[in-house]
Amino acid sequence: MTDIVSRKVISLKTKRLILLALEELLDKFRFDEITVIQLANQAAISRATFYRHFTDKYEVANWYYRLKAEAVFQDERNKTPYDIFYGLSKFMGEDDKNFMQVMMNQKDDQNSFFNFVSNTFYDFWKQKYESKMARELTTQEAFDLAVWSLGGAEVWKHKLNNEVIDPQEMGELFDKSMPLWLVNVSE
Structure with a gap:
């Protein structure tokens, strides 16, 4: 697998982790209560990693x-x-x-x-x-x-x-x- 393809696969996996974290948090909190820090913690990634993939929730x-x-x-x-x-x-x-x-x-x-x-x-x-x-x-x-x-x-x-x-x-x-x-x- 080339470096570019490998990075794209990792990026897609990270985005899906963040989405799953959002879905899990939505079971407990209203959307307006959820923060990027909570999303990052729930996805077991850093805030910097979150911001490499998305600008906000x-x-x-x-x-x-x-x-x-x-x-x-x-x-x-x-x-x-x-x-x-x-x-x-x-x-x-x-x-x-x-x-x-x-x-x-x-x-x-x-x-x-x-x-x-x-x-x-x-x-x-x-x-x-x-x-x-x-x-x-x-x-x-x-x-x-x-x-x-x-x-x-x-x-x-x-x-x-x-x-x-x-x-x-x-x-x-x-x-x-x-x-x-x-x-x-x-x-």
């Missing part, structure tokens, strides 16, 4: 969500919007429900995980559209996509707090609520 949560979401976005089996929404709903509502529930409800507006989720969703569909159409979104399209992205994140948040997320139902609902101009791009 918010970046830990964002990294994990992006990692999981990108796996869904990039999975070649996910050819339709339904497939993508199903995959996102599965990991958010089943595989990682407790983590997602805590993170979607944290109150820090400056580093809002909720905003990160809706922005990730928005960026994915914006890039997909602009790549296929070879042009930027119009003002109206950007507005439609922003409303759909924020609304979608709010629906996931509501479902996480009040009921079980059924990935099939969520896939169908998101697919049917997709702006018409985006449906044509996704086919």
Whole structure:
């Protein structure tokens, strides 16, 4: 194994240790009560090691969500919007429900995980559209996509707090609520 590959593997393992530490701490503390020192101690690493991998605890949560979401976005089996929404709903509502529930409800507006989720969703569909159409979104399209992205994140948040997320139902609902101009791009 080359030095670069070896460092990347070690870095990924350290990031996963930090994530596991965060999940363990979330069983005992609210997210806003958790400190970087607690995360480092729980992961059995130094603060310096933590900061080599993440700038703060918010970046830990964002990294994990992006990692999981990108796996869904990039999975070649996910050819339709339904497939993508199903995959996102599965990991958010089943595989990682407790983590997602805590993170979607944290109150820090400056580093809002909720905003990160809706922005990730928005960026994915914006890039997909602009790549296929070879042009930027119009003002109206950007507005439609922003409303759909924020609304979608709010629906996931509501479902996480009040009921079980059924990935099939969520896939169908998101697919049917997709702006018409985006449906044509996704086919």
